[in-house]
Amino acid sequence: MSVFKAVLVMYLLTQVSRCVTVNTEEQLSRFLLSGYNAKARPVLDDKQAVNVTIDVGLHHIMKVNEKNEFLQSSVKIRQYWNDPRLRWNKTMYEGIERITIDPQQIWLPDISLFNSATSSIAITETQARVVIKHTGEIAWHNPAILVSSCIIDISMFPFDNQTCIWRMGSWSFHTSFLDVFPGKDTADLSDYVENGEWSLQSVIPYRLVKTYECCEGAYSEIRFEIKLRRRTLYYMMNFILPCILIAVLTLLVFLLPFESGERMSFGVTVLLSFTILILMLKNKLPPTSKAIPLIAVYYACTIIEVSLAMIVACLAMRIYCPEQLSPLPGWAKGILMNVCGKIVGLSGPIERVKQEMVIQRMRQEKLREQKPTTNPKITIITDNILDKEEAEATGEEWRLSSFVVNRLFSLIYLVTIIVTFLVVVML
Numbered sequence: 487m488s489v490f491k492a493v494l495v496m497y498l499l500t501q502v503s504r505c506v507t508v509n510t511e512e513q514l515s516r517f518l519l520s521g522y523n524a525k526a527r528p529v530l531d532d533k534q535a536v537n538v539t540i541d542v543g544l545h546h547i548m549k550v551n552e553k554n555e556f557l558q559s560s561v562k563i564r565q566y567w568n569d570p571r572l573r574w575n576k577t578m579y580e581g582i583e584r585i586t587i588d589p590q591q592i593w594l595p596d597i598s599l600f601n602s603a604t605s606s607i608a609i610t611e612t613q614a615r616v617v618i619k620h621t622g623e624i625a626w627h628n629p630a631i632l633v634s635s636c637i638i639d640i641s642m643f644p645f646d647n648q649t650c651i652w653r654m655g656s657w658s659f660h661t662s663f664l665d666v667f668p669g670k671d672t673a674d675l676s677d678y679v680e681n682g683e684w685s686l687q688s689v690i691p692y693r694l695v696k697t698y699e700c701c702e703g704a705y706s707e708i709r710f711e712i713k714l715r716r717r718t719l720y721y722m723m724n725f726i727l728p729c730i731l732i733a734v735l736t737l738l739v740f741l742l743p744f745e746s747g748e749r750m751s752f753g754v755t756v757l758l759s760f761t762i763l764i765l766m767l768k769n770k771l772p773p774t775s776k777a778i779p780l781i782a783v784y785y786a787c788t789i790i791e792v793s794l795a796m797i798v799a800c801l802a803m804r805i806y807c808p809e810q811l812s813p814l815p816g817w818a819k820g821i822l823m824n825v826c827g828k829i830v831g832l833s834g835p836i837e838r839v840k841q842e843m844v845i846q847r848m849r850q851e852k853l854r855e856q857k858p859t860t861n862p863k864i865t866i867i868t869d870n871i872l873d874k875e876e877a878e879a880t881g882e883e884w885r886l887s888s889f890v891v892n893r894l895f896s897l898i899y900l901v902t903i904i905v906t907f908l909v910v911v912m913l
Contacts, residue, residue, distance in 0.1 A: 510580045515587060518572050518618075524593050527663065528569035528622075535662055538595045539566040540654055540708050541669030544689055545629075547681040550636070550648065550714065553772045556603040557636040557650045557712070563609050564669065565595060565626045573622040586615040589626065595664060600653035600707065603635045609654065641777035642913070644721035647687075648714045655707030661695065666706050668693055673710060683720065687713040725767060725781060729788055732759055733903045736792045739799045740896035744806045744888065753796040760789055784910045791902050798895040806888035822887045830893040 527536055543562035550557055569592065576583050590613070598607040610628040617625045636650035656664045673689035680686075690711045695704045739753045764785065771779060 510582060511585055514574060514579045514582060514585060518574065518585075519587075519591055522571060522592065524591060526593065527659075528567070528571055528593050530570050533662075536567055536595065536659075536664045538597065538656075538664060538666050539669045540564070540597065540666055540691075541566070541674065542652070542689070542691070542710055543674035543677065544686075545677055546679045547684055547686060547714070548631070550638075550650075550684055552638045552640065552643075552770060554603075555636055555638045555772060556633055558631065558633045559712075561630055561632055562674075563597075563628045563630050565597060565628075566669065567595060567624055568622045569593065569618075569624055570622050572618050572624070574620050576620045582620070584617055584619045586617050589613045589616045592616065592618075592624075594626070596657050596659070597654055597666070598657040599632060599634060600655060600657075601635045601651065603633045607657065638772060639777065640771055640774070640779045643771065643779040643781055644716055644718050644725070645780065645913070646716050648684075648716070650712045650714065652710040652712070653707050654710070655705060660701070660703030660705050662703055666693070666708050668708050683717055684714045685717055687715055689713075721781070725763060726784075728763055729760075729785060730903075730907060732756055732763075733788050733792065736795050737896060737900060739795055740802075740892050740899070744803055749799050749803065750796070753792070753799060756792055757789070757796075760785070760792075780910060780913060784906065787906045788903070791899060791906070795895070795899050798891070798899075802888045802892040802895070805891055806885055808884050822890045826890050826894050830890055830897065 529536060541564040543564065545560040545562065548558040548560055572592065594616075597609055599609045600607065609630050609632065614626070614628050617627075619625075632652060634650065634652055636648070638648060639646065655666050668691035670691070673691065675686070675689065678686065688711075690713075691708055692711070693706060694709055695706045697704050736753065736756050739749050739756075742749050742752065767781065767785070771782075
């Protein structure tokens, strides 16, 4: 029975101590807020400024919108200041060192996001409770979704780095009444969750004091400089690699036989396939004329190269099937047969054709000397045979020239697309 009484007494004492603690906190809250004016600045001297320390904990980069040029991020805004009207002697209140109260009951700094991309410049959508120490130090931690404007430099897209800024400060008070300072040398990234498209490099805060023509006094603000680097794997797989494959496939225009008749249709199909990639890319880039994206330059160069390849393919077909089978001009024969033929590795077939033409020319001269002049029918048949052989030899020259032109420009095109890709990657 005595044990039961002892347990009952201990339980009652525990409940009584809890009631005393609750009552003490309630008394403390009433004491602090009695006669408190939440609209007045927390200073004992009107000439004194309220110093607010701002610290940011970055949780996640939610979106970097290149088209509309804004940054959306999930953060925790931490504000610290001192209110001398909210001090107490902790020994008089059961040793209570800190309490939490509703923020609407006390004075709050009007810290705003100056470069907000929404209609509201407030940095706190939900107001968490404030923590007050017995020394008057106040800590106010608020989760927030910041949507800030960000100037996007797309000149190196998709191998680009971006720098966005949060501008935070008082909207109403200049430095004589309210001054802001950064809490740390960098933002708190202990709870940061990586973004799939952007790699966070750093978040560096610094203080800046500015004057405006509209208002008197100097206004201080804290700028958080956010440096981001784009992850390029997505763009390499969906934009760069298809473009490279299409450019390489254009080589088939030079490899297809002249007699197939599919050279031009295949080239046009390749050009049309570029439109799909361009439409996909258009949705990712802002409509700006300030800079030309690097990938757009690459696309333009590739389209020009493919178009020139089509022109050269037409020229090679024209040489292969000339409108009039006249002898190949001497300058063309010298450039194509003697110089370009050696470059593209067709010197063997060219020499063979030259030897055959020499032998054929000698045989034709011998036949003309030996043909009878008394029988006109035999003379006509002989002349027709000789003319046909000359036409075949001339056609063979034209066809060989078309092969030289085709191979020469196929090598030039291959080197061009490789150099273009390497230049884009190195930049």
